[in-house]
Amino acid sequence: MVPLSWYVLLSAALFTIGVVGVLSRRNVFIILMSIELMLNAANINLIAFSHYLQNLTGQIFVIFVITVAAAEAAVALALIILLARNRGTVYVDEFNLLKG
Amino acid sequence: MINKLIFAYFAAVIIVSAVLVITRRNPVHSVMFMLLLFFHIAGVFVLLNAEFLAAVQLIVYAGAILILFLFVVILLSVEREAQAARANRFWPWLAGFGVIIAGEIALLVLRGSFPGEGRLAVKVAGAGVKELGVELYTKYLVPFEIASVILLVGLVGAVMLAKKKTDNR
Numbered sequence: 001m002v003p004l005s006w007y008v009l010l011s012a013a014l015f016t017i018g019v020v021g022v023l024s025r026r027n028v029f030i031i032l033m034s035i036e037l038m039l040n041a042a043n044i045n046l047i048a049f050s051h052y053l054q055n056l057t058g059q060i061f062v063i064f065v066i067t068v069a070a071a072e073a074a075v076a077l078a079l080i081i082l083l084a085r086n087r088g089t090v091y092v093d094e095f096n097l098l099k100g
Numbered sequence: 101m102i103n104k105l106i107f108a109y110f111a112a113v114i115i116v117s118a119v120l121v122i123t124r125r126n127p128v129h130s131v132m133f134m135l136l137l138f139f140h141i142a143g144v145f146v147l148l149n150a151e152f153l154a155a156v157q158l159i160v161y162a163g164a165i166l167i168l169f170l171f172v173v174i175l176l177s178v179e180r181e182a183q184a185a186r187a188n189r190f191w192p193w194l195a196g197f198g199v200i201i202a203g204e205i206a207l208l209v210l211r212g213s214f215p216g217e218g219r220l221a222v223k224v225a226g227a228g229v230k231e232l233g234v235e236l237y238t239k240y241l242v243p244f245e246i247a248s249v250i251l252l253v254g255l256v257g258a259v260m261l262a263k264k265k266t267d268n269r
Binding site: 001002004005006007008009010012013014016017018019020021023024025026027029030032033034036037040043044047048050051052056057059060062063064066067068069070071072073074075077078079080081082084090091093 | 103104107111114115118119121122127130131134137138141144145147148149150152153156157160161164165168169172173175176184185186187188190191194195197198199201202205206209210214231232235236240243247250251253254255257258259260261262
């Protein structure tokens with residue numbers, strides 16, 4: 001049997017990789033994908049605890065997280081298309097319209 | 101023992117492909133490594149007796165969200181990608197902070213213990229699709245309906261944002 005702490009460690013590592021990706025990459029696609037990585041880390045955690053506590057609530061929440069992730073990806077990709085059309089770039093440090 | 105080996109394989113592939121996702125220069129390669137990652141995460145879900153969610157993971161994440169990403173990446177040209185810098189100028193510090201944060205979490209997890217862990221000796225029946233559906237449609241019916249509204253907002257919002265503005269409205 002795999003100990004619960006292994007799943008938590010895997011999820012923590014995945015979440016940290018996602019955080020570093022969001023903060024350090026310039027390409028807005030990679031940033032969105034890093035957000036998906038973090039959501040997946042949370043999903044692993046939820047399902048692991050749901051299994052070890054023998055409680056289905058964690059799995060229900062994973063369904064909702066996947067729903068929100070799908071809606072978020074659709075809206076965010078529409079925003080990226082809009083940004084790329086208006087500004088001609090997909091690099092976040094070139095979106096400096098609000099910079100004083 | 102065999103479970104631990106399978107978990108080690110899944111975890112190793114997940115971590116390696118996650119690192120590759122955030123380090124590749126070409127976004128299309130990143131999407132492909134993301135696909136590999138989602139398949140192995142579905143494997144972890146199967147290992148945790150969540151077969152339905154493993155299927156949902158493959159259908160929704162790998163089948164829908166990732167294809168959407170791929171389409172948009174291909175739609176917007178990536179010819180500048182070969183010369184442009186991948187990361188902003190702070191990335192060595194950020195990677196170092198990431199390692200520190202992960203190490204702190206690992207230290208906390210390894211030094212503590214989870215109270216629920218002993219309970220697993222008794223295998224409780226009933227974590228299948230049927231129980232999940234009953235739970236979802238009775239206890240969590242209102243959140244389920246709200247989730248459908250969120251999906252509608254995503255649908256309408258994506259179409260409204262991405263469509264071209266026309267003069268004759």
